[in-house]
Amino acid sequence: MKRCLFKLALFLFLGAIINVAIAWGFAIKGRISAGSSNQYLSHTTQPRWLVGVTSGTGVTRISVTPNNEMWGERSPTYLPEMIPYWSVTRYRPESNVFDDPLGPWTLEYAYGWPLRSGLSIVRKNVEESPGVRNRDNTFAIVTGIKVFEEPPGEPLPYKMLPIRPIIPGFVANMLLYAATLWLLLVAPWQLRRTIRRKRGLCIQCGYDLRGTDHIVCPECGTKLSPPFSPG
Secondary structure, X not given: XXXXXXXXXXXXHHHHHHHHXXXXXXXXXXXXXXXXXXXXXXXXXXXXXXXXXXXXXXXEEEEEEEOOHHHOOOOXXXXXXXXXXXXXXXXXXXXXXXXXXXXXXXXXEEEOOOOXXXXXXXXXXXXXXXXXXXXXXXXXXXXXXXXXXXXXXXXXOEEEXXXXXXXXXXXXXXXHHHHHHHHHHOHHHHHHHHHHHHOOEOOOOOOEOOOOOOOEOOOOOOEOOOOOOOO
């Protein structure tokens, strides 16, 4: 029993490591699809967010701004099902954020495959002071690790490694990777042992035990449990 629990814990741990490695790989090498993002409203009434959603393989970017006068109070479609569940926009903006004259702009980057499992968040004000555009391209890091510089043209001028887990996606991916490892590394050996047992062979070395009554295999010394009886 302890051995089974140890194997389970080991494969889950390896699944988690692979999960993080893949998310970080997409954070470094992933690309957002070209073109403008699809914009949606987070709620039917004010205060609400204006949400831009752009996706690529293994990466989703959410651009978040208050849907107030500063941003023109645009009225795209209200489609909450198109906004990822892990986005901050599932909550209404607080009044101090919604009415902020400096125009807070938040970018959420989620990475992982097949589900998004890690999140990076950065934020900056669009204006230095009311009416004065902020020319500084520096974002304040809410969560994540800054790494490589990003090519010109991207909203964020550097890469961010996610360190905040998206729990449902993280758990699902971890289980998937753990199961895949088990199928690749353990299942073939388990299948071979089962076939050998049914054929009356030693599960370890394949020695023919039919017609014998051994407690251990005379060839390799493997203990037979239950002891093999004549077939």
